[in-house]
Amino acid sequence: MSPADTANGASSIVLRINGEEMVVRAALHDTLLTVVRDQLQQTAAKRGCNQGVCGACTVEIDGRTARACLTLAHACVGAEIRTLEGVQDEPAVAALQDAFTAEQAFQCGFCTPGMLMSARSLLEHNRCPDESQIRTALSGNLCRCTGYVKIVAAVRSAADALRQEEAAS
């Protein structure tokens, strides 16, 4: 017989988040987003639409971007999860954060953590993205304030800065 979790309420599971094993209580319907925000108080990932449309909850699971709102917490046991909190010291993320500030690529900032996670994923694979590649990479992240011109400019200038940094070192 298959193992089944039959707890009606929450049960304890171990999730590996940002390199640390965390014991959390999660009901079967709880999403990863609910657990990281409401229980672990890691609030970079935002609850926007809760439907997988807006991208504000973007995290990384086993090396690839994922919607935390569409991921059941119980399905993440054994996976390597990274949120923006866990990657902010990476050179690419630091460069993106500086560039978003310099380009004023946000107003309310609600979409920014998701934008950073998607842009980080782009820069991991492509250090020299053109405008169309940047737009494609961010197409799953909605911003309702600024439009996308400054966000695209920020990603491009972060890529430039990273390449310069890497050439200098």
Next chain:
Amino acid sequence: MTTLQGLHRPRSVEEAIALLQRDPEAKPISGGATLVAMLNARVIEPQALVSLAQIDEIRGISCLSDGRIRIGAFTRHRETAECGLALGEASVVRHAASQIANATVRNMGTIGGSISFADPGLDYPPALVAADASIEIASASGRRLVPAHEFFVDWYTTAVEPGELVTAVLLPKPEGGHGLYVKHCRVAGDYATASIAIAMQRSGHVRAAVGGCGPTPLHDAQADEILSADRSDAAVARAGELLEQKADPLDDVRGSAPYRRRLIPRLLLRAVREVELARGNVE
């Protein structure tokens, strides 16, 4: 708060089928891209979920000994979009996969989950019909193959019966043709307002299907005959007109029914010209 009381993790298709049969209220879950959104919105409130994540047999893409291509139901859109096999005319399926939503959703969603949902705006259904794919469905009595054009039955309705499970998509043995998918949508990543999937064999035989313009993908043998015999602008327009007449689109937020009808011949002409270019055989 919730009715969800069980999460099963079977390791084989047979075990999954047994669970689904024992509990008619249970829902299978693969990538979660659709189902968890529905849970969040409380559109569905299943008693239990049967996770397909631990079933190795339904993961990945392989070439069978008879040349057919098997895409396991738990294959993510990203894997299908990046498939390195020579798919010939069935590359329409790979091209459609590459245009689903956005990179993050393609990391999550699976072909089995997508087609089981059967939203008319999805990208896979018309592509599978154009590719003349078959859907493998498992039940307690074994496996059956259903042609894609019979699999999609009505709005959000498929040939899958209670207690059954989609286990794979089978593409015909590639014969060196070309296929592609042309999609019109309001913004990047949206469902198709209307789309055309086209598969052209090396012989020049064409199979085309329309997405987003009715309860199921629209396929018409007469339109295929015209496109296979003559691809002048006038002939393509004639085929487009036929498809336009047979389409049964709805008015919704993505576009009015008349607008969708108008898109069909235009997208068809683009699809035909592009697939001819890809085939290196512009006439």
